[in-house]
Amino acid sequence: MTTILRVDARAVLLPLRGSFKTARSVHTHQLSVVTTVECSDGVRGYGSIDPSPGYLPETVPQVVAKVQDVLGPALVGIDVADPRSLVEKLVSIAPDSPIARASVELALWDLQGRLQRLPVHRLLGKARRSEIALVGWIGVLPPEKAARAAVDWVEKGFRALKVKIGQEPQSDCERVRAVRAAVGPSIEIRVDGNEGYDVNTAISVLRALRPVGLIYCEQPVTRRDFSGLATIRRQVDVPLMADEGIETEADLRDLVRCEGADYVKLKVMKHGGIWETYHMARIAAEGGLVCTIGHGFGTALATLAEIQVAAVLDRATDAHEMVGPLKLLDDVVVQPLDLSRGCVGLPDSPGLGGDPSPDKISQYAAV
Ligand SMILES: [Mg+2]
Incomplete structure (x- = not known):
């Protein structure tokens, strides 16, 4: 034993x-x-x-x-x-x-x-994909800088971008439009409000951004306002994602019951680990939600754990957000994880796939 x-x-x-x-x-x-x-x-x-x-x-x-x-x-x-x-x-x-x-x-x-x-994905189930596409991020920047950042991501190979909004509606819209104009129609764009708007502001911003063609808007209003999400969802045709509002299985079931979102963000750290996140993803799928895995800051080890989960999900976005190592000057593994081209192959070495x-x-x- x-x-x-x-x-x-x-x-x-x-x-x-x-x-x-x-x-x-x-x-x-x-x-x-x-x-x-x-x-x-x-x-x-x-x-x-x-x-x-x-x-x-x-x-x-x-x-x-x-x-x-x-x-x-x-x-x-x-x-x-x-x-x-x-x-x-x-x-x-x-x-x-x-x-x-x-x-x-x-x-x-x-x-x-x-x-x-x-590899951990083999312990969990059957891998549905051999490679995970990654989302490049654009912070709260003036339009010209946001456009330049977007072009940089696309030139590296990223095909999906996330733009932060949720601050000042006019400049938020200008930022997102500048990004779309810079990268053209074939790149996926999502926006993340980080709870920054009230319901009416979210509705007016998303109506104004409709011509941009967004894959979804993440957490436009405060985390527990599932009925607010449902109201927005009924009035605009930009799909919504819940992020900050989802910590537990009960939150997820409430969200489904309220019909508050089309997508949900899951994070291995927030939900107690790999197995509980995998379980949450299955509940989300049963409720008709599509999952994205990942969070903004993480070592190679945390990132690899999210890659292992994302690989086995039936109902998930093509691109995920476990890009933490791109923000680090150094990591806790011997060989840094190379995410710089906008995708990462599924590790096939034993365990999480890192070399601590x-x-x-x-x-x-x-x-
Ligand atoms: Mg978010």
Whole structure:
């Protein structure tokens, strides 16, 4: 029997390439957690989570403490053979700490894949795609700069773009129109309001943007306003995506009941890990929603976990958003993940598919 020997969580502070402004804050560094699970065979699995400050209630110090003091000790000595029962144990111990659970859960799947010499997507099911297309992002920029950024993405090979809106309606619209004019009709454009509008403003902005041809608008209004989303959805013919509003399975079922969206964004970190995200995606599909996987900031390990999930989904967008490593100057793996051409092949090496670097994890350790 192979059992869990030790679990260790460390905070790391990784430098970003410049700074990135969202509707919420400006980021120059990324504070992440790398969690290691070592089993009695001496094999190690690695996971990582990256909670942006203010986005979710769990902070990095809280996650480290929860893993070191609660989740890790509870797993030591347990048979690793059935990762799903380990996930259930994590949920029962820490039902209100999805991010701490995710940091351990990713490491457990990585470990399981390494022990079975299979990539995580093979442990989950059947891969539906061999390559994941990625979405390039454009922040709150003046129209000319946004257009230049869009052309840069397309020249690198990206075929899908996301433009941040949700601030000042007139300039938001000018930004999106400038991007469309710069890249032509064949590139997918989505917009993300990050909860920035009220219902009436969202309706008028999306009506004004209708000629631009948007694949969807993400979270135009405040997170819990599912009926507001439904109102917008009835009055404009731009499809809607829920993001901030979806944390739990119950949220997702409420959204479906309200008919508030056509798409939903799921994030491995936010929903407690790979297995719970996969489960949420199946509920979304049953409710007629199309999923996109990914979040804006993440190490290679967090990104690989999202790639593994996106690969096995039946009902998903072509392009996903796990582009965190593009924003990092360095990572916690030996070979950085190359996302620069707008797509990434499905890893076929055991586990998550990364090559974690203990040296880098020590080098960037946050005290
Ligand atoms: Mg979003």
